[in-house]
Amino acid sequence: MNKNDIVRLTIEDMSLEGAGIGHTDGVTIFVKDAVVGDVCDVIITKVKKTYCFAALKEVVEASPYRVEPACPNARQCGGCQIMQVSYEKQLEIKDNIVASNLVKIGGYDRAFVDSIREPILGMTDPLRYRNKAQVPVGVDKDGKIIAGFYGARSHRIVPSDDCKICSEKSMNIVYTVIDYMNENGVSAYDEATGKGLIRHVLVREGKATGETMVCVVVNGDKLPAADSLISHIQSVEPSLASLVLNINTRRDNVIMGYETRVLYGKEAIRDTITLTNGDTIAFDISANSFYQVNHDQMERLYSKALEYADLHGTEEVWDLYCGIGTISLSMAKHAGRVIGIEVVPQAIENAKANAKLNGLDNAEFYCGEAEVVLPEIYEKMSRPDVIMVDPPRKGCDTVALDTMVKMQPNRIVYVSCDSATLARDLKYLEERGYHIQKYTVCDQFGHTMHVETVCLLSKLHEAKHHINVKVDMDELDLTSAEAKATYKEIEEWVQEHYGFHVTNLNIAQVKQKHGIIERENYNKPKSENSRQPGCPEEKVKAIEEALKFFQMI
Template sequence: MAIKNRHSDSKKKNQDNTANRILRTGQLVTLEITGLDDEGFGTASFEGKKVLIAGALPGETVSFKVTHCGARTAFGETVTILSPSPYRMASSQCTIAACSNCPLISMNYQAQLDLKHRCIEREIRTFPSLRAVPVHDVIPSPRPLNYRNSAKLVVAGTFRSPIIGIYRRNSHDVADIASCPLHHPLINRIVDVVKEGITKGKVPVYNPRTGTGFLRYLVVRVSEHSGRAMVVFVTARRSYNEIHHLAKYIQRLVPELDVAVQNVNASEGNVVLGQQDHFITRDHALIDELGDVRFSISPRSFFQVNSGSARIIYEKVREWSALTGQEMVVDLYCGIGGISLFLAGQAREVHGIEYVDAAVADAERNARLNRVHNCSFEAGDAAELLRDHIEDGAEPDLIVLNPPRKGCDRKVLETAAASGPGRIIYVSCSPATLARDLDILAGLGYRTLEIQPVDMFPQTPHVENVALLVDARSEINNQAPSMTGSSRKQLQQRKKKGVSA
């Protein structure tokens, strides 16, 4: 996109905005950007209509092309930057114009961190119960670029001219994203070689309009620790020869490839992975490490895309847990057991609860891999399983909440608070749902002491947060929030008898 002096184009700006007061698709319009939305679109207003503009930063005046015009919201793509933001970098770190998955990549990194901090503050201060809570500066990612250790990519085009990339916004067109600056370099190498292999092997590419072909998606994972890789070829049907030869071709040119698998997905929806895995290699999983914990990563395992920032988050949770070796911990939404295993060495016992059966199987496998014997994992509804633990006499000293973006159901928060842990640690990828849930917990007797943001997704508007809460209903908890449940009971009994602590 071009950058021009604002004043030299003032006449053109006036023509744009006065020629026609109704936005139409394809129209060129000039507006001043007043903010960013949650997806990184520059926000502006035109005759009362909200306008979301890709590629624009707050404080800029841009000329943009209207790409879609709805009843209340219009969308556009920046064509010319008439007055650039002082935080815009002199040269772009990305040359993939058709991709908008990293909308902040033109903004210098410190400005990104400041922007995310203001976003978190805005959401948290919405609630009176949270207005005094300290929100620390955002901890930067160890690697602002090339940090993504996994990629789920669409395969399109033909075998003569394959395209591997992502869907454009609001479209089924695929944008080729070769040499993505967010991907680990090994992912980019593999994508290039897969394209070559598709062409050389004449591998039929799936066409969703006609239903012909069979190669639909490419999933690549990289172990940050070992530098080894996994490739998953997602196909519309089982086809041994073409995929087998394609995998062997990649292994010859990319010796770091340890795991190759064909996944069959015949569904017509946008879910990437199907339920059938056919392994081409002897190895079926990658081994990665975060700190002193090892993880077995299978084709469908969930693993944080930014290993460096994930380690920072897990270490912060361990620090704020203040465990002494005597505590019982419940890890809700435990996934493949990352936080559970980080805490196991300093706790008496850890119980992980997760809704997805496959994730629980991964967590149990990871516990065995690390020779951890004080962790147990269950699959099911978080509130119901936590209630079962309480009814069986378990008294958690610490509850860790790490829900998906939508946050926790109120029933989960009520059950967690009713179980009376001395501390709750909440890990969230959504400032809005975090603020909502912390306010609910405040009403249930838990006071938020502090919030630590961590930049898990550089070049995007997304940010992770870790929040520490204590039981404000009990003076005992405020004095010694790391006490075990049995110790708190004994102290409460002594206080009732009038015995000094």
């Protein structure tokens, strides 16, 4: 296989980046813009030892899942990787990627994963869903100011006057800023030289309130003719609530700087979410605040998290990576106390203000990295009933995970934006006594490969919902190791995870192997000459895994 070879492929699958996957002569080929089910001719663009990358040359036979993208820039822009795939198929692909990661990385059995998977939460309409547009500004080869989105794996701006997953209002505002720049001689930032003023235009919307914020990110400390910019924006958005200037003079690709100044209106806009139980929570959102970009799906995601938390008014809930308090305050209405932890100081101030805004005095917030603050707070406070985590893409730090296990909450609700790190963390927690009960995938980002997942984990005794076991009197003569799990619980754990039955004798033999003292009636032959059958190796392994799960060995 050589570069520029033309190959005919049948696309068999989709990669995590949204490329089609095909095979020829034992070589895996990743094809941008291809759809599972396509028969297509592709041009090899890069050759590796065991795989290649290719560009789509021609679709010879279109997949039944192929659709015409809603956006003419879909193939050039890096924002929507799979807009050429029908939305129903997108949901299936995402759902299966999460399940596959739980199997391959988490180590769970596929049948088990399928048994605990709840139906994916898809969008009613996968277009115009974003409440935030973050649009880079630059110049083309002719020196003309342009705005759009970066091409895939590049910082090359693909001009776009209408992003189909952003609102029309936000894109109108962006191009009104471009008009202001042209009329007032305001330059666009050039990444290559580090010169020029305006780098990005960010538009945030309160979907429930209609309030709009515009943030202009500049490579400097002031904006010329600010009154003219205000007038331009108000001409297309009369209800403008906030115009802020963000200072970012760094030579890197981080969008926002550390300093933000108000040019017009207030420093934050307000939005509300309404959960499926009817609760309404209000939030003030600043330019730097983390706030889910899909308002309607956020309501469904947080409703599911609240459902999994199973609160009855008295529980203590700890929310790690709490941001501006969106999940914390959703829980606070149904908990005795909520404690939130977040590394960003401004977010903590926002969270405290949002608690006050909603009249919730049972929510406390602490600033710092979860892996640092969590152990410190744990030493001073009581054990939480529920721990809620919504970490960044990298997942949870092992120090945080270890502290969570040490705190022994009844339930852990884990919200994740990366199913690979989710699976890794679930495996870590599973090995330390927390068993996944169920999970739901929620599509927050239609036409992209990104997806959110919410999982419920419980300690096994709770997961079994109070199993009733008949106890003989000699059952009360337990060692400390035996007291951690009954024979019935071990038997059911093996059945659930390995799909076969083990006997009390099997369990007793393995426990004896590991030095756990057994009661006479389980392990002693009826006569000195009788022979007990040996425990098969596969059952030994399964029982040992159960004993590890119950922390008995």
